[in-house]
Amino acid sequence: MAQIKLQNIAHSYNPNSVDSKYALKPFDMTWVDGGRYAILGPSGCGKSTMLNIMSGIVKPSEGRLLFDGVDVTDETTSDRNIAQVFQFPVIYGTMTVHDNLAFPLVCRGYDKSFIESKVNEVAEALSLEGLLSQSARKLTADQKQLISLGRGLVRDNVAAILMDEPLTVIDPDLKFRLRRKLKEINQKYQSTLIYVTHDQNEAMTFAENIIVMDDGEIVQVGSPAELFDRPRTTFVGYFIGAPAMNLFECDVVDSNSIKFGSEKISTETDLKSVNGENIKLGIRAEYVQLMKSSAKNTVQAKVESVDDWGNHKLISANFEGNIIKVKVKREVEVPAENVYLRFPTNNCCIYENEILVP
Amino acid sequence: MGTFYTTLKYTAVTIWSMFVIAPFLWALSTSFKDFNSVTSGATYIPWVDFEPTLEGWRVLLRSPAQGGVNIVEPYLNSIFVTCLASFISILLGTLAAYALSRYTFKAGFIKNDDITFFFISQRIMPPVVLAIPFFIMLGKLGLLDTLLGLVMVYVVLLMPIAVWIMVDFFNKVPVEIDETALIDGCNPIQAFFKVVLPNSIPGMVVAGLFCMIFGWTDFFFAFILTFTEVQLLPVAIVSLNSSITPWWSLSAAALVSVAPLIVVAFIVERYLSKGNLSGALK
Numbered sequence: 270m271a272q273i274k275l276q277n278i279a280h281s282y283n284p285n286s287v288d289s290k291y292a293l294k295p296f297d298m299t300w301v302d303g304g305r306y307a308i309l310g311p312s313g314c315g316k317s318t319m320l321n322i323m324s325g326i327v328k329p330s331e332g333r334l335l336f337d338g339v340d341v342t343d344e345t346t347s348d349r350n351i352a353q354v355f356q357f358p359v360i361y362g363t364m365t366v367h368d369n370l371a372f373p374l375v376c377r378g379y380d381k382s383f384i385e386s387k388v389n390e391v392a393e394a395l396s397l398e399g400l401l402s403q404s405a406r407k408l409t410a411d412q413k414q415l416i417s418l419g420r421g422l423v424r425d426n427v428a429a430i431l432m433d434e435p436l437t438v439i440d441p442d443l444k445f446r447l448r449r450k451l452k453e454i455n456q457k458y459q460s461t462l463i464y465v466t467h468d469q470n471e472a473m474t475f476a477e478n479i480i481v482m483d484d485g486e487i488v489q490v491g492s493p494a495e496l497f498d499r500p501r502t503t504f505v506g507y508f509i510g511a512p513a514m515n516l517f518e519c520d521v522v523d524s525n526s527i528k529f530g531s532e533k534i535s536t537e538t539d540l541k542s543v544n545g546e547n548i549k550l551g552i553r554a555e556y557v558q559l560m561k562s563s564a565k566n567t568v569q570a571k572v573e574s575v576d577d578w579g580n581h582k583l584i585s586a587n588f589e590g591n592i593i594k595v596k597v598k599r600e601v602e603v604p605a606e607n608v609y610l611r612f613p614t615n616n617c618c619i620y621e622n623e624i625l626v627p
Numbered sequence: 628m629g630t631f632y633t634t635l636k637y638t639a640v641t642i643w644s645m646f647v648i649a650p651f652l653w654a655l656s657t658s659f660k661d662f663n664s665v666t667s668g669a670t671y672i673p674w675v676d677f678e679p680t681l682e683g684w685r686v687l688l689r690s691p692a693q694g695g696v697n698i699v700e701p702y703l704n705s706i707f708v709t710c711l712a713s714f715i716s717i718l719l720g721t722l723a724a725y726a727l728s729r730y731t732f733k734a735g736f737i738k739n740d741d742i743t744f745f746f747i748s749q750r751i752m753p754p755v756v757l758a759i760p761f762f763i764m765l766g767k768l769g770l771l772d773t774l775l776g777l778v779m780v781y782v783v784l785l786m787p788i789a790v791w792i793m794v795d796f797f798n799k800v801p802v803e804i805d806e807t808a809l810i811d812g813c814n815p816i817q818a819f820f821k822v823v824l825p826n827s828i829p830g831m832v833v834a835g836l837f838c839m840i841f842g843w844t845d846f847f848f849a850f851i852l853t854f855t856e857v858q859l860l861p862v863a864i865v866s867l868n869s870s871i872t873p874w875w876s877l878s879a880a881a882l883v884s885v886a887p888l889i890v891v892a893f894i895v896e897r898y899l900s901k902g903n904l905s906g907a908l909k
Contacts, residue, residue, distance in 0.1 A: 324806075324810055325809075326806050326809070326810075345809070345814065346806070346809040346810055347809050347810070347811075347812045347813055347814055351810065352810060353806075353807070353810045355803045355806075355807070357801070357803070359801065359803045359804050359807040361804075361822055361825075361826070362826055363825040363826055363828075372811050373810075373811040373812055376811050376812030376813055376817070376821075377812045417807075420807070420811060
């Protein structure tokens with residue numbers, strides 16, 4: 270348990286070559302002790318590199334790493350007391366399940382009775398009690414992944430538990446239970462959990478704070494609600510949520526309204542300082558309102574398609590060449606031809622050069 | 628369809644088995660024949676076609692003073708040289724292969740793959756190219772005609788096989804297992820011995836098998852680098868030959884020399900079929 274601080278950390282896998290490209294661009298980040306974080310981003314955005322830097326598998330090309338204020342940048346992985354679980358199960362095939370779970374404690378020289386009690390506790394939490402004496406090699410993939418997880422949980426004084434898409438090989442029902450279990454463990458032991466995923470639902474339901482990464486950069490850090498309501502860049506708006514945020518090119522009219530096509534739309538955003546080009550209006554499909562008739566902040570659009578998503582419908586409507594996506598409840602009747610769509614002022618986000626105007 | 632396929636399969640296997648077993652049976656029956664039964668036309672069934680005799684086998688155990696050719700000593704020499712050379716090759720080869728698989732080496736344009744190829748290239752070279760250098764080097768060291776000299780030469784010949792097999796094996800072992808061991812509290816040396824090595828035994832067994840086969844059957848270097856003091860089994864068997872070819876004792880000696888390989892093959896086959904070789908980590 271510790272506060273983990275990344276100071277100006279950056280990493281390049283081949284720093285000396287001419288076209289050295291950062292896998293991770295310089296950044297600062299503090300992980301609060303006991304926090305529950307999810308790192309979200311597309312493949313190859315630097316998520317795993319960040320975890321590997323924290324656990325010491327990768328030495329950052331720049332910057333410092335502090336655990337509770339102590340510089341550990343040059344410390345070896347084994348000295349850092351961190352737990353890490355990988356995407357695919359890693360088990361010690363020549364050992365039993367029991368010995369697999371005990372290994373991190375045995376390596377650190379804990380006494381036998383303590384090891385026994387911890388192993389039993391973790392085995393019980395993960396429903397592995399019946400398998401303890403079995404050879405780990407013979408288990409199924411999800412059982413093996415439980416062992417990997419168990420090895421991460423068996424030490425309760427770790428600085429943090431880092432998980433790199435740990436539930437990929439686990440079936441959906443068990444996935445749900447395990448996420449609950451991880452939350453419980455986080456609350457019980459107050460251990461910091463950092464969870465890498467590219468599944469936004471997983472991130473949203475698991476974490477208190479989500480870190481969105483793209484192309485080696487942290488784009489936004491915030492609660493699930495913040496990420497959903499006020500994406501800091503158009504990338505976050507596009508990446509978080511299904512469907513992606515509606516984004517339309519527009520022009521600033523005055524300090525609180527913009528011109529979207531032929532319509533004038535008001536927003537709560539203060540646009541005084543905005544004067545550049547490349548202005549975009551962003552609004553979630555969930556927040557666009559279906560109106561009976563024309564009103565303020567409303568556009569008239571032509572319905573192109575209505576998709577049934579089970580518990581709701583997704584309307585695609587064409588307004589002067591812009592496709593507006595609207596998410597409505599299943600019961601809502603959608604007119605066949607023309608619809609009036611209202612953009613609530615507080616839900617209209619304005620982006621200047623892809624970055625949110627605050 | 629089912630039975631037809633099964634019949635076809637068994638027929639094919641039977642025919643193939645006959646091809647494999649026939650030479651062994653022929654050598655076995657020849658080893659119990661005497662001069663007349665071999666030279667005056669083919670004979671097949673013991674006690675009917677020919678009277679079996681143990682003479683061919685006795686010759687192998689009798690000392691040269693009693694008119695025999697002793698193959699016991701060459702046999703033990705061969706076991707010693709093959710086992711020791713294989714052991715050293717596996718030991719060094721595994722360590723080299725682990726390093727080549729996990730760490731990046733670079734010396735100018737030479738990288739890991741080039742180093743691995745350099746090892747393998749030792750086997751691509753025709754052995755005869757190495758004969759004279761080995762002869763001169765062992766001569767300078769005073770190790771010609773000694774077991775130690777042979778062990779050294781065989782390590783040179785066998786280690787590339789071990790490196791080759793083990794590099795391939797380690798490359799298939801996910802690097803996460805090493806990393807997990809480090810996270811669990813091992814230093815890199817402990818990670819290798821406690822986690823990686825126990826998981827590598829199947830690969831080492833296969834590499835060991837290949838080393839033993841190549842070491843045991845080598846005639847060329849055993850012939851060139853020894854004279855009178857020490858003799859290895861293949862050389863001893865060839866030297867059984869004289870103006871009248873003693874087919875019976877040659878057959879007996881051939882069977883005796885193949886026996887250990889058959890035993891090893893059976894043990895390893897058991898090991899293979901238990902599934903211990905594949906899926907050690909997945």
